Amino acid sequence: MTAVLSLEVYQQQQGDAAYRAQVHAAVDTLLDDVEAQMPDSTEDLPSLFTLTETVRAERGRLSGTIVQAYVERRYATYLHQARTDCPQCGRSLKARPSRPRTVATMVGAVTVERPYFYCTPCRHGFYPLDEALGLSDHVKQMDIQEAGCELALDMPYEQATQYLDKWTDASISDCVLHDLIGEIGQDVTVLDVCPTREEIQQRIAQVGAGHKWKPILVLGIDGAAVPTRPDTAKGTRPGRKKVRARRGSWKGEYREAKGVRFYLVDEERIVHLISWHQVQSEEELGEALRQIQQAGLIPEEDVRLCAIGDGAPWIWKWVQQLFPSARQILDYYHCSGYLHAVAEAQYGADGVRATEWLEATMARLFCNEGAGVIWGLQRMKPVSDEAEKTIESALTYFTPRLEQIAYGSHRKGGYPIGSGAMESAHRFIAHIRLKRSGAWWYTENSNAILALRCARYNGTLDRLFERKRRPHIAEPHKDENG
16 A cells, blocks of 8 residues: 655655755765875875874865755755745845855854845845854854854963864954954853852752851952053054054053952862952942842852951952951961061061061961950060061051951861962963963953953853853843842
């Protein structure tokens, strides 16, 4: 008995057969091209490296053909679309002549010939297939853009393009890559790079599992100098050709990239939660902290929150305003620096006495005798004007911070007393990329790089890429912000 096929099923089968025939032909072409490049002599056999490099150089045409054939098979409705409605006014539009477009992807070039629609009243032209495929306006599609950006977050743009060209079937210029980083990183806010509330709570629960006490969550705040160039360096020299201003006409300046880091202490390791670093003012950093706090990302009721920083007044101003219940800890190494300075100024000629005084003073801090340390400094008789200034500086530093220097209590409670984790964040987020020999950054460019590097270490970089691929997806913190 002969089966009766519907027209739709028949057309589907014919399309599948044509698709497979097209792919098989591409495979045959690849095999022929590879064979043509191999030596004919049976004695001169190619090495595995030669063989794999030859296949890798030719595979782009095959994979590109597979993608193109699949598009022609699955998107036939768009390829042969005769009419559609204007997305702005709803007017029915007739297709204009098809136009070819070749785009570059990580698997090779893909060419599509699709109908064009134009609404005269709205002055709006569009290609429905481009929208269905999510094509980028750039020739280089999103997979190349994302791969290039990932590399450029760790190395200079030129080096990133060289690696991409050498080890993949894709290429991109350093200028285009520079612009893409700025395009993706511009207007990124702290909430854009933060994990969701649920993700943070999950990490807290994992650290706290099996422990009697709530896990310790640390807020580190600090600044690090990065090399910046002024806006005047954007000027061009006289003449028709647009070129960058000469290096001698502007002077670079080191500006502070203020940053915050939230992390959990889990015995001998730390569990990273949030980092946010930008070349910004203290008010801008405070606003970023406020957004984190108002979004409810830090569940203070589920953790023992502490804040660690040096003696900069702006740090503790924001801690007090936004996280008043946090235990405040003055970084031990900044504290000891003041005491070392006193010992050297007062007892510099007598190394033994300097060491004895320093060790005894530090021991008193670990016995929660901060008031006694201050009293001892007040009773100390300076041996010189320099010693007097150093002692006065130490008193000014310690007097308003008695609770912050109670290191015995801090250690007993399991809290860290050093800001090493924050200093480490500066190194692996800011310094490793921005502080390269000869590098000077415009502020907006450095902040774009910093925002994307923060997103990477926060585990949210893919989310930023997804937002670029689909600009209208919901923001992850929309509910938290109301």
